[in-house]
Amino acid sequence: MVRWLREPLPMLDDLSARYGTAFSIKVPRLPQPMVFFSDPAAVKQIWSGDPEDLRAGEANVILRSVLGGNSLLLLDGARHLRERRLMLPPFHGERMKAYGTAMRDATMRELERWPIGKTISFAESMQSITLEVIMRTIFGVGEEAKLAPLRDALVRWTTLGTSRIGTAMLLLVPPDQAERLQRFARSGLGRLLPWAPLVSAQQETDRLVRELIAARRVEDTTGREDVLSMLLAARDERGQRMTDDELRDEMLTMLVAGHETTATTLAWTIHHLLEHPAWLAKVRAQLAEVVGDRPVEPGDLERLTLLDATIKETLRLTPIIPLVARRVAKPMTIGGYDLPVGAIAMASIYLVHRRADLWPDPTRFDPMRFVGAKIDPTHYFPFGGGTRRCLGMAFANYEMKVVLATVLSRVQLGAAPGPRIKVVRRGITLAPSDGMPVVVTRRGA
Ligand code: HEM
Numbered sequence: 001m002v003r004w005l006r007e008p009l010p011m012l013d014d015l016s017a018r019y020g021t022a023f024s025i026k027v028p029r030l031p032q033p034m035v036f037f038s039d040p041a042a043v044k045q046i047w048s049g050d051p052e053d054l055r056a057g058e059a060n061v062i063l064r065s066v067l068g069g070n071s072l073l074l075l076d077g078a079r080h081l082r083e084r085r086l087m088l089p090p091f092h093g094e095r096m097k098a099y100g101t102a103m104r105d106a107t108m109r110e111l112e113r114w115p116i117g118k119t120i121s122f123a124e125s126m127q128s129i130t131l132e133v134i135m136r137t138i139f140g141v142g143e144e145a146k147l148a149p150l151r152d153a154l155v156r157w158t159t160l161g162t163s164r165i166g167t168a169m170l171l172l173v174p175p176d177q178a179e180r181l182q183r184f185a186r187s188g189l190g191r192l193l194p195w196a197p198l199v200s201a202q203q204e205t206d207r208l209v210r211e212l213i214a215a216r217r218v219e220d221t222t223g224r225e226d227v228l229s230m231l232l233a234a235r236d237e238r239g240q241r242m243t244d245d246e247l248r249d250e251m252l253t254m255l256v257a258g259h260e261t262t263a264t265t266l267a268w269t270i271h272h273l274l275e276h277p278a279w280l281a282k283v284r285a286q287l288a289e290v291v292g293d294r295p296v297e298p299g300d301l302e303r304l305t306l307l308d309a310t311i312k313e314t315l316r317l318t319p320i321i322p323l324v325a326r327r328v329a330k331p332m333t334i335g336g337y338d339l340p341v342g343a344i345a346m347a348s349i350y351l352v353h354r355r356a357d358l359w360p361d362p363t364r365f366d367p368m369r370f371v372g373a374k375i376d377p378t379h380y381f382p383f384g385g386g387t388r389r390c391l392g393m394a395f396a397n398y399e400m401k402v403v404l405a406t407v408l409s410r411v412q413l414g415a416a417p418g419p420r421i422k423v424v425r426r427g428i429t430l431a432p433s434d435g436m437p438v439v440v441t442r443r444g445a
Contacts, residue, residue, distance in 0.1 A: 001027055005171060008322060009350060009423055009430070012036070016351050022335050024343075029174055032342035035334075036323065038351035040358070040378035042335030046326060046347045047377065047386035052077055053332060056388045059325035059344050062170055065178035066161065066202070067256060068249035072391065084391070086234045086242060087250065090227040091391050096398040097298045098225045099137040103402040104296055106132040111410055114440045119416040121435030122270050126263035129403055131155065138254050139212060140226025150208050157201040158259060162427040165195050170427060206248065213247050227254065254392065261320055262396045264429050266403060267436040269314040272365050273408075274415045274438070279367065280408075283307055287409045296405045301398070304405060309367035311400050312375075315382035317365055320429040322350035324384040349381055412441045 003011045004025070015023050016038060024033035037043060046054060057076035064074055072083050089095070106129045114120055131154060135141050141150055160166050169178060182199050191200075213228070221229040228251065231242055242250070273280045283306045290303045301308075323346045328339045339345060354362040358379045359369065383390035390396070407413075416437035424433045 005167075005425065008425065012322065012348065012351055016348075021351075022337055030342075030344065032328075032340055032344070034325075034344040034346060035337065035339060036346045036348045036351070037335050038348045038355065039335050040352065040376070043347045043352060043378040043381070043385070045334050046345055049326075049332070049334075049386075051080070051387050053328070053330045054326035054345060055329050056080075056324070056326050058327040058329070061175050063256075064175045065182060066170065067253050068245070070246045070249035071253040072250060073253055073257065081387075082236050083242075083246070083250070084387075086231065086236060087391060089234070090230045091395055093394040096394055099133070099395070100298045100398065100402055102136040103129075103133050103399050104406055106136070107403045107406040108295070108410075111407065114411065116440050116442065119437045119439050122413075122438045123263060123267035123431060123436040126266040126403070127158075127259065130259050130263045130266075130399070131158075133399060134255055134259055136226070138227040138258070139209075139251065140216070140224060140228050141212065150212070153201065153204045153208050154255065157198075157205045158255075160198040160201050161256075162260060162429075163198075166198055167425060167427050169195055169198070205252070209248055209251050210244065213244055213251070257390075258392045258396065260427065260429055262399055264320045264426070264431045265311070265315060265396070266400055267432050268318040268320070269311055269400070269404060270407075270413065270438060271421055271432050271436055272314050272317070273310065274413065276365055279310070279365075283310055284408055287405060291405060291409050293409075296402055296409070300405065301401050304401060305371060306367065307401055307404055307408075308397075309370040311397065311404070312370040312380075313365060313367040316353045316359065316369075316380060317363070318423070318430070318432075319349045319353060319382045320431065321382070321384075322430060323348045324381075324388070347381065347385070349384075352378075353380060353382075355379075411443050413438045414441045415439075 004027075015025075015036070021039040022035065022037050022042065024035040026033050037046065055076040057074045057080060060073045063071065067073060070083070072080065072087060075083055109132075110125055110129050114125070131151065135147055135150060135154070139150070141147050161170075169181070173181060181193075181195065182202075184193070186196075186199060186203065213232075216228055216232055221232060224230075228247070231247060231250065235241060273283065286304060286306045290300050291297075326345045328341055328343045328345055331341060332339055334345055353359065356362050377385055383393040383396075416439050418434065418437060421432045421434070421436065423430050425431075
């Protein structure tokens with residue numbers, strides 16, 4: 001367990017070298033083992049199995065104290081299906097153009113703040129952009145006066161949530177105890193506990209998000225394009241609206257699932273680009289041809305094939321989430337192994353992405369693997385798969401292209417001096433160390 005927390009990837013490498021494409025770990029607290037699969041045939045079974053028998057919500061239970069019991073990530077069965085249907089329309093690929101301007105403008109504002117010749121944390125800067133984008137496109141908050149308190153609360157909450165104490169609370173404390181510890185931290189002496197600031201930041205975020213929902217309910221939302229307004233107008237097949245509790249949990253889910261994940265992938269992409277200057281030059285040359293000096297437009301994105309391949313290769317080699325989990329609810333055989341009820345079946349993103357038979361010379365960064373290629377969803381799945389595949393995949397891909405196209409066509413970056421970048425754990429994601437330091441060498445491409 002200690003090794004899993006401290007160095008998850010070397011541990012997965014060692015176990016797969018020793019035991020092959022299926023192995024299991026017994027962890028304290030879980031009565032049944034966690035079983036890791038890295039064989040595409042087993043992954044296919046996990047994607048296509050009945051969601052009633054392979055339950056993602058139950059496997060994600062550690063997130064309950066953070067996101068609330070109505071979160072899409074925590075639901076299974078009919079409730080998951082209902083909620084997912086209500087949430088799909090704002091995330092449909094076609095909708096992305098409506099969010100493109102907010103994504104580009106947030107990037108341009110952030111670029112203005114970058115000092116020339118000084119080291120900055122690229123990961124932190126990307127977090128500012130992805131948070132701003134979520135507040136404008138998902139929460140629909142535009143005016144600075146309303147944005148500032150929400151931004152402050154969200155920054156405080158997500159920073160504390162991904163700190164050591166936040167990560168330990170998430171991964172080590174069982175959900176019911178976490179909720180008890182949270183209640184205690186809100187009272188009297190409890191305020192002195194080390195996790196009390198995290199609990200108070202969560203409470204403040206909760207208060208502001210609930211206020212936002214209440215205010216938006218009574219506003220005229222005709223013509224509004226943000227996700228919250230679309231969810232407020234949505235009705236299920238029985239004509240029912242989402243409740244305030246459901247909306248709160250889903251707003252926090254989209255924030256937690258979409259903010260750090262996208263920012264960290266952007267940071268890994270810059271890491272790989274700076275390590276491969278010849279490829280970076282090719283990406284820039286295509287950007288110069290397609291975008292030139294003007295701001296990036298939605299129509300440019302599908303012509304930026306090399307940038308697209310760069311992001312895909314980054315997510316192959318350094319996926320920020322190394323596995324997806326399903327709790328087995330009925331005895332079944334996966335990959336030739338009989339699993340009991342309660343076992344956690346894992347499709348190992350990291351191990352499948354590094355199989356030499358699927359990806360020749362797997363540790364080499366080579367985006368050309370993805371140019372013009374059709375990829376099998378059991379060989380490559382950074383966004384998970386089956387009925388639970390990431391809801392925000394189109395959103396994240398669109399945002400990453402807009403942000404990188406804007407950055408790379410406006411500034412030149414270099415790696416900052418210092419130790420080699422390694423993988424570190426931040427909450428549930430795997431990030432580049434030291435906040436991915438870079439130096440802005442000059443403005444203009
Ligand atoms: C590079 C960025 C991202 C990565 C790598 C990523 C990855 C993932 C993964 C691996 C899952 C689990 C899938 C499974 O269990 O099969 C997931 C689920 C989810 N993601 Fe993302 N994600 C990203 C960005 C986003 C964004 C931007 C949003 C929303 C704004 C989002 C919202 C969600 C939601 C709501 C789920 C739960 C879906 C369900 O259970 O039905 N994600 N994501």
